[in-house]
Amino acid sequence: MLLTLDLIGILVFAISGGLVAVRNQLDIVGVIGIAVATGLGGGVIRDVVIGAVPPPALADWRYLLVPVVGGLVTFYWHPAVERLERVINVFDAFGLGLFCVAGALKAQEYGLGPVPSAALGMLTGVGGGIIRDLLVGRVPVIFRYRELYAIPALAGAAVAATGVELGVEPAVMIAPAAAVTIGWRLLAIRRGWVAPVPRGRDQPPVAR
Amino acid sequence: MLLTLDLIGILVFAISGGLVAVRNQLDIVGVIGIAVATGLGGGVIRDVVIGAVPPPALADWRYLLVPVVGGLVTFYWHPAVERLERVINVFDAFGLGLFCVAGALKAQEYGLGPVPSAALGMLTGVGGGIIRDLLVGRVPVIFRYRELYAIPALAGAAVAATGVELGVEPAVMIAPAAAVTIGWRLLAIRRGWVAPVPRGRDQPPVAR
Amino acid sequence: MLLTLDLIGILVFAISGGLVAVRNQLDIVGVIGIAVATGLGGGVIRDVVIGAVPPPALADWRYLLVPVVGGLVTFYWHPAVERLERVINVFDAFGLGLFCVAGALKAQEYGLGPVPSAALGMLTGVGGGIIRDLLVGRVPVIFRYRELYAIPALAGAAVAATGVELGVEPAVMIAPAAAVTIGWRLLAIRRGWVAPVPRGRDQPPVAR
16 A cells, blocks of 8 residues: 555656656656656665665665656657646645655654654655756756745654654554645645745746 | 776776866866766765665775876876777777676675666666766756667666576676677667657757 | 864855855755755765765754754845855865865774775765755856865865874874865965866856
């Protein structure tokens, strides 16, 4: 069950990475490479940093197969995928919620305290997108455009880490903590909520 | 013997990195830094991910000395090095073949299955070039320009991983597996074979 | 005492990262994210590479708190911070000296020889700035503009590594080795000393 959710999250992230690659006119190596890096990047960074090597995302062929399929689907049917982008954004919010919470719980399992676990949980959720953006030569989207993405991610990870710290069974924390991230993220998309920018340094209007 | 081949591969990769740095008008720190990152990057990523730390590339001073020398040679004699670029491309194919196969074999030695080992073998071969391109601010060359580079790399790594999986002695697989990568890569250069791009997203003509 | 010095170095690096983010019109996630990456990046790379995981910078919440505070300060009071930039450059030289020496000593403690330890010490000092520059989409400053930054860093790390190799107590080497980096760096700023560039590839005049 958790494995299935995890693989769905990886697939959605991989498709988002593949779409960015297609739009940047990359070839098939670029589309699949960036799909894999976007789908697995966050988890691999977390695993390397906490010493969980080799990361399951690289040691288990199913984790590799799923983002490769996501990349291939995007490569061959990108016009259809683009029409589904609104749906993908919703799935992406679910993937984000799941990744952040799973990341925080895994960090705690490896002995980290609640604050570092929450930070690493957020990084698990947003790391793949940061790598995707670096690979196509743009400043990571989560750092600009004021979109609320990393903050809901941190919130869900923090809820999970706090719950476990207070003695709640990790499995029990998954759903409520992920709901915080997913709900906040979906509301932010719908209501157009944005993150603050430094005074006197206004950004261009919110848009990708 | 293997060490010598490995050091030659590192030297060639380092020179390719140094040349890119010179062309981007970097200073001596940039030329040597990018030469070292290009020569050692792929192997270090692989070692960190499979838990082979500290990576020999960083723990053994000979592995550090070779790319520094490559960077210095490029810094002082870049006009001569540029005239040799066609020869360097041939050596680069040999370096690529060796790195991919050695990378796949090392991953298998550390207990990874054949699919992840092939993937990590390819990453060992192409990782240094990806880092080089990120450091000079361009989208990795292997992701665009349609050049056949990563696909031959994956093929050689896959042949090596498959052979070992079937029980062949690793040392026996090195030459034939590397020959697959090297042969395919050299043919692709000579014949102008290119990788596919997404339909309706044509790239500019092949050129660096 | 050492912890305090370390935290001051992280704070200064984080502020430098936050300022770069403010100037690139990033939002609050970008300013804090890049402040944290700049402050902790060098040490985390070193720790991952030598196998000291999870890195203290991520496992100890004080190491996380300090760069977050640095990012917040820069976010809210960036005009005041910018007026202090000359002072920050001096503190930055101290942070650099401390990081390089501490990095080299830690690498030696983990069994690396003097040459790799000096290289990793330098990387500890300059790694955060490289990550900062990649995240805002520019070629790392230490690779261009000819500024003397990495070379003094390497010098201090090499002095520390050599001293320990010759049997001097590590604690005794900290002050003199850091003084080499700090002194050279401050003199380079004051006197305008620059690093060489490849012949025939002149760079634009020195400036950020």
